[in-house]
Amino acid sequence: GQQLNQSPQSMFIQEGEDVSMNCTSSSIFNTWLWYKQDPGEGPVLLIALYKAGELTSNGRLTAQFGITRKDSFLNISASIPSDVGIYFCAGQLDTGNQFYFGTGTSLTVIP
Amino acid sequence: DGGITQSPKYLFRKEGQNVTLSCEQNLNHDAMYWYRQDPGQGLRLIYYSQIVNDFQKGDIAEGYSVSREKKESFPLTVTSAQKNPTAFYLCASTSGRGRGNQPQHFGDGTRLSIL
Numbered sequence: 001g002q003q004l005n006q007s008p009q010s011m012f013i014q015e016g017e018d019v020s021m022n023c024t025s026s027s028i029f030n031t032w033l034w035y036k037q038d039p040g041e042g043p044v045l046l047i048a049l050y051k052a053g054e055l056t057s058n059g060r061l062t063a064q065f066g067i068t069r070k071d072s073f074l075n076i077s078a079s080i081p082s083d084v085g086i087y088f089c090a091g092q093l094d095t096g097n098q099f100y101f102g103t104g105t106s107l108t109v110i111p
Numbered sequence: 112d113g114g115i116t117q118s119p120k121y122l123f124r125k126e127g128q129n130v131t132l133s134c135e136q137n138l139n140h141d142a143m144y145w146y147r148q149d150p151g152q153g154l155r156l157i158y159y160s161q162i163v164n165d166f167q168k169g170d171i172a173e174g175y176s177v178s179r180e181k182k183e184s185f186p187l188t189v190t191s192a193q194k195n196p197t198a199f200y201l202c203a204s205t206s207g208r209g210r211g212n213q214p215q216h217f218g219d220g221t222r223l224s225i226l
Contacts, residue, residue, distance in 0.1 A: 004153070006153075031214075033214050033215065035217075040199075040220070040222070041219050041220065042115075042117075042201055042203075042217035042218050042219045042220050043154075043201070043217045044217070045214050045215070045216060048214040088153065088154070090154075090215070097142060097159065097161055097167075098156055098159065098169065099144070099156075099203075099215055101146075101153040101154040101155075102153055103151075103152060103153040104151075104152075104153055
């Protein structure tokens with residue numbers, strides 16, 4: 001299957017700092033999704049992107065669909081303790097029905 | 112409220128047993144998916160179904176089976192042929208048969224352990 005490279009693998013930041021993470025693929029995607037997963041729970045959709053260059057915000061979260069259609073970025077501004085969790089990117093090819101997932105970025109926010 | 116319900120939350124299996132994980136959705140979604148998640152790893156696709164009575168293997172289908180007799184339901188059976196079944200299993204669904212710019216939504220997962 002498709003491999004999505006997500007980085008960084010983990011982050012430890014102070015409360016109030018901004019966070020950036022990204023996801024890259026070797027193939028062109030028509031959809032990029034960003035999820036947050038808390039321990040023992042299912043992933044919750046944060047932001048969905050459907051067009052190259054698209055920049056979408058959801059509160060303190062902002063995500064972008066890369067111009068090359070092979071990457072996507074997620075930024076979290078002014079982090080707070082409840083931002084702790086694992087963030088996953090996911091993408092879908094132009095052809096096919098599958099979604100492919102990155103390996104996740106584990107975020108720890110230190111109060 | 113509309114959503115995806117997985118049950119049970121925790122499941123224990125003895126060696127050699129088959130077990131079935133339930134996934135029900137009332138979102139009227141056409142496509143449903145099963146993923147396996149291992150510690151520190153991303154989600155790997157087991158099976159997916161775009162419409163009733165049709166399903167396709169994902170990347171790690173060996174040792175698993177599914178059925179899609181109703182639009183709302185997509186149960187996953189972990190058979191005795193799956194030698195390493197301990198994992199967190201996630202069910203997801205999306206509208207538009209899985210295409211057409213629609214995101215996936217997930218249930219809360221079932222954690223399967225071997226006794």
